[in-house]
Amino acid sequence: MATVLRRGLDPGAGAIRDGAAGQPPPAAIGREDEPPPGLGFDPVRFGLLAFMVTVSMLFVSFTSAYVVRRAAADWAPLALPPLLYLNTLLLVASSFTLECARRSRGARHLWLVTTAALAAGFMLGQLGAWGQLAELGFFLASNPHSSFFYMLTGVHGLHLVGGFSWLLVLVPRSAQGALAPESPALGRLAIFWHFLTALWLYLLLLLFVI
Amino acid sequence: MSHTATAHADEGHAHGAPQAFIWRYVFSKDHKVIGIQYYVTAMLMALIAGVLAMLVRLQLGFPNSTFPLLEKFFPAGFAGGVMDPAFYTMLFTMHGTIMVFFVLSTAPVSGFGNILIPLQVGARDMAFPFLNGLSYWTFLPGCIVILSSFFVGAGAASGGWTAYPPLSAVKQAAPGSQTGQTLWIIGMVFFIASFTMGGLNFLTTILNLRTKGLSLLRLPMTMWAMLLVAILGLLAFPALTGAALMLLFDRHFGTSFFIPAGEVFNNTPLAGNHQGGSPLLWQHLFWFLGHPEVYILMLPALGFTSDLLSTFSRKAIFGYKSMVGAMVAIASLSFIVWGHHMFVSGMSPYIAMVFATGTILIAVPSAVKVFNWLATLYQSRIHFTTPMLWALGVVSLFISGGLSGIWLAQGAPDIQLHDTYFVVAHFHLIMAGAALFGVFGATAFWFPKMFGRLMNESLGKLHFWFTFVAYYCTFFPMHYIGIAGHMRRIYAISPPTGFYEYLRPMEPINHFITLSAFVLGSSQLIFFVNFFWSAFKGKPAGENPWQANGLEWTTQSPPPHGNWAGAIPEVHRWPYDYSVPGAPQDYLMQTDPAPIGAKAH
Numbered sequence: 101m102a103t104v105l106r107r108g109l110d111p112g113a114g115a116i117r118d119g120a121a122g123q124p125p126p127a128a129i130g131r132e133d134e135p136p137p138g139l140g141f142d143p144v145r146f147g148l149l150a151f152m153v154t155v156s157m158l159f160v161s162f163t164s165a166y167v168v169r170r171a172a173a174d175w176a177p178l179a180l181p182p183l184l185y186l187n188t189l190l191l192v193a194s195s196f197t198l199e200c201a202r203r204s205r206g207a208r209h210l211w212l213v214t215t216a217a218l219a220a221g222f223m224l225g226q227l228g229a230w231g232q233l234a235e236l237g238f239f240l241a242s243n244p245h246s247s248f249f250y251m252l253t254g255v256h257g258l259h260l261v262g263g264f265s266w267l268l269v270l271v272p273r274s275a276q277g278a279l280a281p282e283s284p285a286l287g288r289l290a291i292f293w294h295f296l297t298a299l300w301l302y303l304l305l306l307l308f309v310i
Numbered sequence: 311m312s313h314t315a316t317a318h319a320d321e322g323h324a325h326g327a328p329q330a331f332i333w334r335y336v337f338s339k340d341h342k343v344i345g346i347q348y349y350v351t352a353m354l355m356a357l358i359a360g361v362l363a364m365l366v367r368l369q370l371g372f373p374n375s376t377f378p379l380l381e382k383f384f385p386a387g388f389a390g391g392v393m394d395p396a397f398y399t400m401l402f403t404m405h406g407t408i409m410v411f412f413v414l415s416t417a418p419v420s421g422f423g424n425i426l427i428p429l430q431v432g433a434r435d436m437a438f439p440f441l442n443g444l445s446y447w448t449f450l451p452g453c454i455v456i457l458s459s460f461f462v463g464a465g466a467a468s469g470g471w472t473a474y475p476p477l478s479a480v481k482q483a484a485p486g487s488q489t490g491q492t493l494w495i496i497g498m499v500f501f502i503a504s505f506t507m508g509g510l511n512f513l514t515t516i517l518n519l520r521t522k523g524l525s526l527l528r529l530p531m532t533m534w535a536m537l538l539v540a541i542l543g544l545l546a547f548p549a550l551t552g553a554a555l556m557l558l559f560d561r562h563f564g565t566s567f568f569i570p571a572g573e574v575f576n577n578t579p580l581a582g583n584h585q586g587g588s589p590l591l592w593q594h595l596f597w598f599l600g601h602p603e604v605y606i607l608m609l610p611a612l613g614f615t616s617d618l619l620s621t622f623s624r625k626a627i628f629g630y631k632s633m634v635g636a637m638v639a640i641a642s643l644s645f646i647v648w649g650h651h652m653f654v655s656g657m658s659p660y661i662a663m664v665f666a667t668g669t670i671l672i673a674v675p676s677a678v679k680v681f682n683w684l685a686t687l688y689q690s691r692i693h694f695t696t697p698m699l700w701a702l703g704v705v706s707l708f709i710s711g712g713l714s715g716i717w718l719a720q721g722a723p724d725i726q727l728h729d730t731y732f733v734v735a736h737f738h739l740i741m742a743g744a745a746l747f748g749v750f751g752a753t754a755f756w757f758p759k760m761f762g763r764l765m766n767e768s769l770g771k772l773h774f775w776f777t778f779v780a781y782y783c784t785f786f787p788m789h790y791i792g793i794a795g796h797m798r799r800i801y802a803i804s805p806p807t808g809f810y811e812y813l814r815p816m817e818p819i820n821h822f823i824t825l826s827a828f829v830l831g832s833s834q835l836i837f838f839v840n841f842f843w844s845a846f847k848g849k850p851a852g853e854n855p856w857q858a859n860g861l862e863w864t865t866q867s868p869p870p871h872g873n874w875a876g877a878i879p880e881v882h883r884w885p886y887d888y889s890v891p892g893a894p895q896d897y898l899m900q901t902d903p904a905p906i907g908a909k910a911h
Contacts, residue, residue, distance in 0.1 A: 141517075141518060143437045143438075143514050143515075143518040143519065144437075144438075146513075146514050146517065146518055147437060147438060147510045147511075147513075147514040150509075150510050150513050150514065150544060151506075151510055153544060153545070154506055154509070154510075154544040154545070154547070154548055155548070157544070157545050157546075157548035157549070158548035158549075158551055158552050160548075161548055161549040161551075161552040161553070161595055161598070162552050164594070164595070165552065165553075165556065165567065165591055165595065168588060168591050168594075169567065169586070169587075169588065169591065172586040172587075172588065173586060174566075174571075174585050174586035175586070240559065240563050240564070240565060241563055241564030241565045241566070241582075241583070244565075244566060244567070244586060247559065247565040247566070247567065251555065251556070251559060251565075255555070
């Protein structure tokens, strides 16, 4: 191996070591001051947090578009479809029940099923809100506010479908008792789910309050 | 504690490599295979985008000639042997799109990032191998969608790589604004999704899977670049995702995010009920991504250059911490300067001043990098290997491209120079050129870790000198014609086909540029020959052919599945300990125990 090294290198430059693999590993090199590996943080949880940051940036860019677009003369604000109050309640409740599932020992499966039911209720309710608006004659292209309403609820809904599928993976596993008491998988799902709940509260504020 | 105590548990790789061809080389989850897949795909995309550029130059260099031969290849684009102007706009649009996203973001970041990150941080693989494989198999459909747009109805997108509405938002605006633009958007969404998956992997791997002893300030500059690039991508790309979604809605569902009222195309008022949309909104969202994006291209090249300069001058990199600081500063500033792409958009001069100030500030960390590189080279005995030549080329292009950036950063000169060939010269030198040279340097340097062999040095040097000279001959004169008023994205400048008699004196220069571009384009064939020949027939490299000292050089070439046959090595110093006084050789591996030499970094 060592002979290949000299190709392209100036052979006279410095002392060139012979074995490409370097020295044999020293016997004992424990050093107290060596930094610990990594961040000492669950990599999956870290990756999930980074993903939530990038999703947040998506909604930050939508927000800036919303703020710019709202200043145009053709802006016609929609009235809040009352069904959204119920949907919001369902989603907040699903966050609560998921947290109960995470802490519960005996009734975890029941809490998870309740969470899934509430989440399904929220998604159906969002579709219902779309239907209510459409009945009033507000479609995607009707005015800029309705465009943003459909788009933002749609993009939020897609992320929620992702979280919901994740939940549906965990439900049968909890039925089989395959989830550990301090299940990291459930903990991660809870982080993402609360994020989506918070995101929905933010969108509600952005679309109808601010 | 014994040396065999490794930082990571190895359970993930206890099973060994998958044996079936399809799982081992096609749907692989091994970062090295994925990296090579990304790299090779990007280089093939580069070949296509390069041909597009050659056709653009053909038209500019020979505006009044006919090419009956080309009609056989492009019956619609070269009807009667003359290039169709609409075809020309597709050429430069797709050249830019493919080169920026599918080549120069992909080869250095997704390609070398994947190959190098686990090797340089001492990990068995990326943090999320499945996500990594999925990311490539999201990228490839993106490539296919983008390329397929050439073959649909009216052809590929033609609104420029920046896809400004209303040109990109209204189907009847141009032939390329029909299905081609839709496919452009879909291709970009695939690309962004794959880049996001990659970014999550990069960030998590570099921060969480470093081996014992590898603190952040012992990372090679390449790893710093990858870390920052991952952060930039995760923060900036969502702006384009959002904008692309809104553009899609405007195009297909009748919304008015970007389309204002009263649009008229070909004397026909725009159908539908569009009003109130803001084309400027797209520009802001696009460039909020777009400016960090050009640093996504640049930073890996700057990282490679630092590592290569240090290795081949057999000297520690000068000012490591200031180099890291400069990169962090460049990356941070990139988020607050996007407005300098929009000085002619009617922006208030006071706001333009803010953007200009931020942009000029970038010159400070950039200069820090250049002076540190020069200080690294100062009084060293330089080994002029192929990778070193490319690294020196990056330094050269970074300086010459950076100087024109100072002009363009300021509102007043930019209003004169905006959308002229001066801009084309600037970004081809600094962004495209430096990134491309960085990729070539990295390819020559890390080829052993990709294929276990060395690239041919003679062919490599030949390729470098042809490329270097032809690159300057192609792009340097563009400064001059740009100052003279030659606009970019123009089909022909002077009569009979063009409109601007005052640009006629630029035609001989255009002619020269085109000939240089042809030399530049054809000399890339040397690289492709060298690449494929060396991958199969090159000289076996051995573990550490360059006598470099990073972690990746402590394992076999190519590294086995799981990267180290035995335990993952422990790190005791930074990767720049060359010519340490008192050391037995002129380099100390990162894994050598600390007491050797003067001090452990």
